[in-house]
Amino acid sequence: MGGVDEAPQIKQLEEGIDVLITTPGRMFDLRSRGHLNLEETGILVLDEADHMLALGFIRDIRDVVRYLPRHQTLFFSATIHDDIKDLAYSLVRNPIRIQISPKDPVSKNVDHAVAFIGMDDKRFFLERMIKENGGKKILVFVRTKVRAERVHKAMERVGIDTLTIHGDKEQEDRLEVMDKFRKGEVNILIATDLSARGIDIPGVHFVVNYDLPDVAENYVHRVGRTGRGMERGHAYSFCADEEKEILEEIEEFWVRKSGGLISIRRIIP
Numbered sequence: 001m002g003g004v005d006e007a008p009q010i011k012q013l014e015e016g017i018d019v020l021i022t023t024p025g026r027m028f029d030l031r032s033r034g035h036l037n038l039e040e041t042g043i044l045v046l047d048e049a050d051h052m053l054a055l056g057f058i059r060d061i062r063d064v065v066r067y068l069p070r071h072q073t074l075f076f077s078a079t080i081h082d083d084i085k086d087l088a089y090s091l092v093r094n095p096i097r098i099q100i101s102p103k104d105p106v107s108k109n110v111d112h113a114v115a116f117i118g119m120d121d122k123r124f125f126l127e128r129m130i131k132e133n134g135g136k137k138i139l140v141f142v143r144t145k146v147r148a149e150r151v152h153k154a155m156e157r158v159g160i161d162t163l164t165i166h167g168d169k170e171q172e173d174r175l176e177v178m179d180k181f182r183k184g185e186v187n188i189l190i191a192t193d194l195s196a197r198g199i200d201i202p203g204v205h206f207v208v209n210y211d212l213p214d215v216a217e218n219y220v221h222r223v224g225r226t227g228r229g230m231e232r233g234h235a236y237s238f239c240a241d242e243e244k245e246i247l248e249e250i251e252e253f254w255v256r257k258s259g260g261l262i263s264i265r266r267i268i269p
Contacts, residue, residue, distance in 0.1 A: 109227035
């Protein structure tokens, strides 16, 4: 619940539900107006917990807990810093941490490569890459929503059909974009980090870091969209001169997390 018309959602609540997936704002609003009763809630789940806590949702989460009976709380995250972990532990009693493949933060099914390209030349390299891999799903990451639209327009000028997903789009538009990308009606999706959290689309052949992420750990979330299950995936990063410092941070992160088992190959554009 959240981001779309509330009337159908209220009707669903009145009919009775077993699982509620919601944004904090919509949940508080519906509860305050008597449409939502949390007295029989047994489990509270926070997905992308690191991001929620880092963005300052701690007060909202504590408010949610106040309205719940005795329950179990589950936090899910691909990555988590010690300070965020301490914050999460402060919300629960007798916390237990479960790590799945802690020595392998990124699938071994993903090949990683970086190309050193001037900022103004990236669009030409992306155009070439898309045309050389026609029919394959490609997820392109940029830093900002303005950047997403600029790349979309640049591809449009050379006859390449793309979709964008970012914070300026309404929820219904986002759902429509994801449906088209999932069905293969359009195979190129340009996304920002925030909007792409939780994207689960099978068959993404390539993840392209058109802009390197500001935070090294966000590289994990980006490249995790390809190479899922038994599929082979490819992650390509475009690195301009002004991005070399963050590239070093990303590579240091890999050495620390993977023990040197995962490397980022250099390629010549």
